[in-house]
Amino acid sequence: MDRYQYNVPLGVCAAVVWCTLICISRLYLGMHTVLDIIVGLALAMILMVPLVPIVDFLDSYLLTNPISPLLLLVSSILVIVYYPNSGKWTPTRGDTSMILGVCVGIHVGAWLNYQTGLIQPTTKHLAAPYVIMWPSYYMLFRMLLRTIIGFVCVLLTKELFGHLTYHVLCAALGVYVDDLRKSENTLQNKHKTFVELSCKYVYCGMIGFNTLYMLPQLFRALGIERPTFFTEI
Structure with a gap:
């Protein structure tokens, strides 16, 4: 709340509205029950x-520690491996793998930005709270270009690494790709569970990494970068 200069009551209202919309959408799509939503919100507030x-402190530690990518990688994989189940197959473990993959990719990208000197510790005259800059028409045009290029790169990353990872793992396990994809989703289908979780983790991790490390450098090379991107720590 102290990082940017903004109207706090308005910001809280926006956060509440957004949270409510997400909760309602999960109920509408049938992905969760009311009890799931209540418990999830309670756990979020407790955490x-x-x-x-x-x-x-965590931001600073993850950016400066030389082994933080390894710690993130190991801890996230352990969470996926020991993810609790209810005795039947559900897509939630796959969703968790995707979320963890994106988070690890983002943190590794930010870590590499810091380690290579692309982002620097904030100086006193650039310290928070920051002023929110309302974009000009030219900034909006560049924002649109970044969005289009970013979406294209994200889709390409997903297709490339998703396809590559799936085929490599199937070859390593000695199973046919088409047969595995058509097989039933069950807890007993260990090969499909392993391949799909690994595939989601890898391509989501690469999406996160590209978003924080590769794309900002591409935007800078094209002259459409966001000026304050490498100053935000």
Whole structure:
């Protein structure tokens, strides 16, 4: 809340509205029950109590520690491996793999930006709270270009790494790709579970990495970068 200069009540209202829309959409799509939503919100609020005060410390630690990518990789894989199940197959484990993959990719990309000197620690005259800059027409045009190029690159990354990972793992396990894809989703189908979770983790990780490391450099080379991107720590 102290990072940018903005109207706090308006920001809180926007956050509440967005959270409500997400919760309603999960119910509407039949992905969760009301009890799931209530428990999820309760857990989120409980976790915010210890996590919010240490966010700045964690940011600094993950950017500066030379082994933080390894720690993130190992811890995220362990979470996927030991993910609890209810005795029947559900898509939630796959969703968790995608979320963890994106988070790890983003953090590794930010870590590499810092380690290579692309982003630097904030100086006193650039310290928070930052002023929110409303975009000009030229900035909106560049934003549109970044969005289009970014979406294309994300889709290409998903197709390339998703296809490559799936085929490599199937070859390593000695199974046919088409047969595995057509097989039933069950807890007993270990090969399909392993391949699909790994595939989602890898391509989502690469999407996160490209978003934080590769795309900003591409935008800079094209002259359409966001000026403050490499100053935000």
